[in-house]
Amino acid sequence: MAAAGDLKSPSRKGVWVRVPSLAPTRKENKMIKYKTETEEKQIPVGVVCDICKKEYSYSGSECFEAQEFQHIRVHGGYGSVFGDGAALKADICQHCFQEIFGKYLIEV
């Protein structure tokens, strides 16, 4: 299989044209210098209930508890009791959610 810089494709008139590549190994691109960078990124490992403050890991035996969290996000509009433009959130474990809201929930 040819490298990306060696690819050729037919033009509309059937003439084969060269498709240039910016790959650092191409002879014609030796003037372009490259460096390698390592990027750090945040990976979620657990979640804490805003009511009982218990932490559940996204891995191991607690992963199913973490999956059952309710992540409530509220954005207040005009006339909202929280204020116009308010942005609020709560992460609630299934046990606290059931204790507080269970009696209001109906099966659908």
Ligand SMILES: [Zn+2]
């Ligand atoms: Zn909780």
